[in-house]
Amino acid sequence: MNATDFAAMKQAWTRVKQEAGRLAHAPLLNLFAADAQRAARLTFAAPRLTADFSKQHIDAQGFAALEALAQAAAFDSWRAWLFAGDVVNTTEGRSAMHWALRAPDPPASVREARAAMAEFAQRIRPEIDAIVHLGIGGSDLGPRLILDALKPLRVAGIEVRFAANVDGADVADAIAGLNPARTLLIVVSKTFTTQETLANAAFVRAWGPAHLAAATAAPRKAAAWGVPEANIFPFWDWVGGRYSLWSSVSLACVVALADGVFDALLAGAADMDAHFRDAPFAQNLPALSAALQMWNREALGHASYAAIPYLERLRLLPAYLQQLEMESNGKRVTRAGEALARSACAVTWGAAGTNAQHSFFQLLHQGVEAIPVEFIVNAGAHEGPPSHRAKVFANALAQARALMVGKSAAQARAEMIAQGMNEAEADRLAPHRAFPGNRPSTLMALDALTPQALGALLAFYEHRTFAQAVLAGVNPFDQWGVELGKEMANALLPVLELGASADLDPSTAAWVARLKT
């Protein structure tokens, strides 16, 4: 399986670069002036999600060049193989069927696992008032985000605590003040070998929680560790860790959210699956967004982008996206093992607005480099005081507008003089109070913060990540880059704990000597 024509991709990139060269420094406001339909033309819809790319340095011709790149990269074939359950994870010999976990008509094993979780939720709720969820990476970030995002839909009387870090403070906090006789410990680990999770699990198990469950693709290991077989909820090696929140990895969500909420999340994701699977590239939101990510990263040279949800309930989205995007596409060789000519993804970072406006937005507005921003808003009903809703929108729209419009030094100077400042002082301050503008952003709107819309949003990001990998020619489903550090940590442990000797570089040896004492 390798329909990707790397030579054709190289040619397609030449055209993409030419188009990008035409638009890289074009004033965004001029692009709007030249095309009265620009805002509408560059706004695209998918189930429960709308994205406006009109404040990006791109136009229809730029997207056409990216579509040619997608054709050279065999995007349609890779997408079909993904949904056929073919082995798209070529370095590990696996399919990537996370979409099957939320399919309206799933495989029998998935249906049984869902039913078992729902039945367990009914049985366990009266027995507990707390859940301690232990996992890390893909076994942590998704469920943590879901429970935070859908907090108003939680069942009453069950607190959920998470611990991921092997810094013992995390797990100590997770059990502090809880009653073990009323606590369910869920150990979540695809491999059931992850050092941090097993260390935390051993500590919490010794504390004596009344109930023990596991979510894993290695059920025999979980049983050997002591989880009762009836409480082991499986998932499968065709589910990548960072794509696993739709599985038993989210058992805590099934228990702690009201009945039907998790199913609604799955249904929303399934709608996005259908859109991504069926829509042609030119109307396919995850594919277009992936192409734009590549355009910004490699054609225009933006090394990072900021994801800024203007929803407090999505404050954990940037951390989730960091693993999804950078663990998937932080690669340096193609699927064929050749050195990549260009990066497959940018650095993902961000935090919730409006808070972020009062910290790093200074750099977004006046730093030397332009950094694309992805604003995410909730177009539906908001919680809390009704008067806050317009304020959230005013802030999100104003930030996108300020990034684009900017303010010249002359304008800043004139404003200061109009306010009564003398000319010399206005001259001195004008460069500090000027904004370069012409900085790109995308605005995405969820139709509401419902379980369905959250499911659609997370599936959108999964498919965007996959589509980006196809455009770059990499395998997004392996993560060999995390292995070397793990191996070295395992080798260093006996050196630190037992004083074993090891052949270390001088810097590490000096730190071992310092930290042992």
Ligand code: F6P
């Ligand atoms: O270290 C990376 C990683 O393998 C992630 O891909 C994964 O989500 C995480 O560790 C946890 O792995 P596991 O679920 O097997 O404990």
